[in-house]
Amino acid sequence: MNEKDYLKLIGQNITKVRKRKNLTLVQLGDICNIEKSNLIPIEKGRTNVTATTLLKIANALEVDVQDFFKF
């Protein structure tokens, strides 16, 4: 898998979980202290997200980081 698609899938997984939890980008951002303007590139797969940012988001969404890597 190429890096572009891989980042896109991670982002899509985050979006899926966020919507499943009925959270807006602002709400998620409030919980994990990340601005929505920074969450959007992550969900769109436009940024090469770091491990700790994934941890913050996973904690906020109450899932395992691994869940973002299940394709």
Add this chain to the structure above:
Amino acid sequence: MNEKDYLKLIGQNITKVRKRKNLTLVQLGDICNIEKSNLIPIEKGRTNVTATTLLKIANALEVDVQDFFKF
């Protein structure tokens, strides 16, 4: 889990898989095009590794990225 321990565990998982495959840091680095001097901080959990770097390492080690997040 705090970020420090989390990064350390990711690194330890990478080290475990690398040793299981009987690869040195240089050999792993050759496969995924990452200098051993840059792999060491990752394995030690001293750097906040990015998603694509984890993908490169996972590909080189022939495992899923998820495997690095199993604690």
Add this chain to the structure above:
DNA sequence: TAACAGGGTATGTTTTATCATACCATTAGA
């Protein structure tokens, strides 16, 4: 027709991951 909420974009700044190279210590083999 406001006003607001939601998703999304743009951008300048700061921080830091990655790259690349050089170097050190220890250990095993010739």
Add this chain to the structure above:
DNA sequence: TCTAATGGTATGATAAAACATACCCTGTTA
């Protein structure tokens, strides 16, 4: 003993993530 391999450290440069703020568009609703 010398050499090479291995793990590890240090560092300067470059690319880019994260931060923070401001702004735009669309749909909804008072």
